[in-house]
Amino acid sequence: MRSNGSAAQEPGAPDGDASHGDPPLSDAEVDAKVSDLAGLSDIAYGRERSKAAKAMDLPVSWLDKIVRSKKAEIIAQATGSAEPESGGQGRRIEIADFEPWPDRVKGGALIEELARAIREYLILSPRQADAVALWIVFTHTFNAFDFSPKLVIRSPEKRSGKTRLVEVLVRIARRPFFVSGISAAALLRVIEQHAPAMLLDEIDTLMKGDVEMAEALRGMINSGFTRAGARFVKNVPTPDGGFEPRAFSTWCPMLLAGIGKLPDTVADRSITIEMTRKRPDEKVKRLRTRDGGELRDLGRKAARWVVDNLDNIERADPKVPEQLNDRAADAWSPLLAIADVAGGEWPMRARKTAVELSGGEGAETIREMLLNDIRDAFDAKKADCLASDDLVACLIVLDDRPWPEINRGKPLTKAGLARLLKPFKVVSGSIRLEDGRTLKGYYRRSFDDAFVRYTPSTPIQNVTTSQARESAAFGENQNVTSNGGVTFQNPENPSVSAGCDVVTDENQGEPPKSTRVRVHL
Numbered sequence: 001m002r003s004n005g006s007a008a009q010e011p012g013a014p015d016g017d018a019s020h021g022d023p024p025l026s027d028a029e030v031d032a033k034v035s036d037l038a039g040l041s042d043i044a045y046g047r048e049r050s051k052a053a054k055a056m057d058l059p060v061s062w063l064d065k066i067v068r069s070k071k072a073e074i075i076a077q078a079t080g081s082a083e084p085e086s087g088g089q090g091r092r093i094e095i096a097d098f099e100p101w102p103d104r105v106k107g108g109a110l111i112e113e114l115a116r117a118i119r120e121y122l123i124l125s126p127r128q129a130d131a132v133a134l135w136i137v138f139t140h141t142f143n144a145f146d147f148s149p150k151l152v153i154r155s156p157e158k159r160s161g162k163t164r165l166v167e168v169l170v171r172i173a174r175r176p177f178f179v180s181g182i183s184a185a186a187l188l189r190v191i192e193q194h195a196p197a198m199l200l201d202e203i204d205t206l207m208k209g210d211v212e213m214a215e216a217l218r219g220m221i222n223s224g225f226t227r228a229g230a231r232f233v234k235n236v237p238t239p240d241g242g243f244e245p246r247a248f249s250t251w252c253p254m255l256l257a258g259i260g261k262l263p264d265t266v267a268d269r270s271i272t273i274e275m276t277r278k279r280p281d282e283k284v285k286r287l288r289t290r291d292g293g294e295l296r297d298l299g300r301k302a303a304r305w306v307v308d309n310l311d312n313i314e315r316a317d318p319k320v321p322e323q324l325n326d327r328a329a330d331a332w333s334p335l336l337a338i339a340d341v342a343g344g345e346w347p348m349r350a351r352k353t354a355v356e357l358s359g360g361e362g363a364e365t366i367r368e369m370l371l372n373d374i375r376d377a378f379d380a381k382k383a384d385c386l387a388s389d390d391l392v393a394c395l396i397v398l399d400d401r402p403w404p405e406i407n408r409g410k411p412l413t414k415a416g417l418a419r420l421l422k423p424f425k426v427v428s429g430s431i432r433l434e435d436g437r438t439l440k441g442y443y444r445r446s447f448d449d450a451f452v453r454y455t456p457s458t459p460i461q462n463v464t465t466s467q468a469r470e471s472a473a474f475g476e477n478q479n480v481t482s483n484g485g486v487t488f489q490n491p492e493n494p495s496v497s498a499g500c501d502v503v504t505d506e507n508q509g510e511p512p513k514s515t516r517v518r519v520h521l
Contacts, residue, residue, distance in 0.1 A: 025056055025057075034066055034070050035070060035290065037052055039288050039289045039291075041288075045067065051306075057189060060303070063451070066067075068519070077404045094197050095177055097175055098299045099294075100307055101304035103304070105305040105308070106305075107343060107346070108342045108344035108345070109300050110137070110305050111133050111339070111346055113298060114133035114172070114302070117295060117298060117333070118133060118168060121164065121292075122164055122165055123161060123279075123282050123284065124165075124273070127357060128357070131271055131273065131353050131354075132169075132273065134335040134338055135253075135271065136169065136172050137306070138253060138334050139175075139197040140305075140306040141310065142253045144313045144314045145334040146226060147227070148226075148227070148229050148253055149271050149330075150221065150254050150256055150266065150270040151253075151255045151256070151270065152262060152273065153165055153255065153257040153273050154273075154274060154275070156259070156260070158259060160275045161277075162201065162257040162259075162275055165273075165275070166178055169197075172296070173197040173253070174197055175195070175196040175197055176196065176197045177194065177198055177199065179199070179200060180202045187220060188232055188234070191250055192248045195251065195252045196252060197254075197255070200254065200255065203257060204258030204260055206260075207263070209368065220250050221266055224250035225331075226330075230249060230251035231247045232250050233246065233248070234248065249328065269327065271335075272357065313338065313341050316338035318333055319336075320332060321355050324354060328354075331358070335350060368418055368454050368455065370417075372393055374442075375447070381394075382445060383444070384444050385442065386441055387439040387441040388414045388428055388439070392413065392414055396411040441503050446520040
């Protein structure tokens with residue numbers, strides 16, 4: 001401490017410059033100065049440290065220690081972690097709730113203010129900012145819903161603003177917990193104990209790590225999409241030395257930020273924000289540790305609005321745009337409910353946002369892509385059957401598809417094709433070609449059910465009674481499946497002809513019999 005304008009040098013204290021003769025700073029002034037220094041970048045602090053140490057009459061090395069401690073305290077407050085406990089490892093996780101804003105808040109004005117504030121710190125489209133603003137409010141009221149959509153922030157390259165967006169949300173979302181690395185076991189326990197808004201940065205790195213950990217993470221993330229299934233069961237030790245299966249909750253709002261694609265099952269449960277690198281002529285506000293006070297005020301306002309409108313939010317039953325598929329409709333329903341309760345222009349605005357961000361067919365899975373390409377191959381050949389070799393040859397010449405190098409840089413094989421088709425219960429068999437050869441291959445009719453279910457552009461046709469011809473061909477009005485007994489029209493292929501005869505043991509060259517059945521979709 002200070003005495004008569006000079007610093008008291010404690011035994012063993014590091015040497016440093018001291019300023020003499022200036023009026024002493026009060027404790028409040030010192031604390032304010034240290035907080036300002038802790039908010040500076042390393043370069044800026046390096047320029048200021050000597051002058052600041054003299055002003056506070058402290059050795060520079062002492063000031064460095066104090067500033068480091070203050071910076072750790074600020075970061076701990078922002079991320080919801082506490083100071084290290086004496087004798088323990090790491091810091092105990094403590095996540096605080098917002099104190100609600102003292103005055104009533106209008107929902108429409110709140111969401112508008114959120115969207116505008118987000119775009120002051122980040123380069124996002126208006127629709128993207130609207131989606132993020134609605135998701136922020138969702139974190140304050142997620143327990144009112146049956147679905148918890150993931151907010152996925154991704155970009156093709158680094159330095160595209162992903163982490164900056166997470167830093168913005170740390171200041172506004174309810175009970176935020178921001179991490180760039182976490183084990184599957186730790187994630188499970190954090191959710192079980194705190195039910196925070198989990199903000200996971202560098203998710204691509206986590207998913208590309210240990211295979212077992214990546215699968216556990218994916219299972220936990222996926223299970224948390226629906227309240228009914230938001231649990232993960234694992235064995236835990238018991239006092240008698242054995243193990244007991246226990247259920248852990250995975251129910252919480254979750255943001256996933258990373259580079260590139262996430263697993264299809266995760267992306268399917270998400271609202272995705274695609275970010276791009278800022279151009280040199282685009283400007284945003286700085287967001288240092290000491291900045292963003294207005295964002296925290298918005299978090300308090302969101303907490304107050306939810307308190308005042310929770311009953312209406314719980315009763316909301318939003319109408320979902322028909323352009324959204326079933327999973328996207330589930331994901332957007334909480335955000336649309338919030339928009340409906342907020343009122344004003346937000347019900348319409350939120351639906352436009354949903355359609356723009358999630359209203360397409362969505363990214364194809366690898367198997368959906370395969371079915372589309374197989375259907376195109378049959379159409380291009382105008383064939384009712386294709387040899388396995390010929391079908392693979394049609395696929396591996398598609399440069400814009402994964403088939404030319406799907407197997408660690410090598411092309412798709414007949415065995416690989418069979419494995420991909422197995423979940424659809426489509427298997428190869430013996431076929432007879434027009435030149436009389438008998439080879440292993442596929443009949444188009446074997447794909448009919450899969451085409452209708454998984455490739456939306458395939459129409460469902462009426463069933464008509466087939467009539468055999470002397471040429472052992474089928475009539476032009478139908479194409480009959482051999483598995484499932486479902487008949488579909490195929491006007492592009494009017495006749496099977498002698499080029500594709502069934503020669504399996506079950507059929508012995510005879511055409512399968514057609515029956516009229518009811519199709520359940």
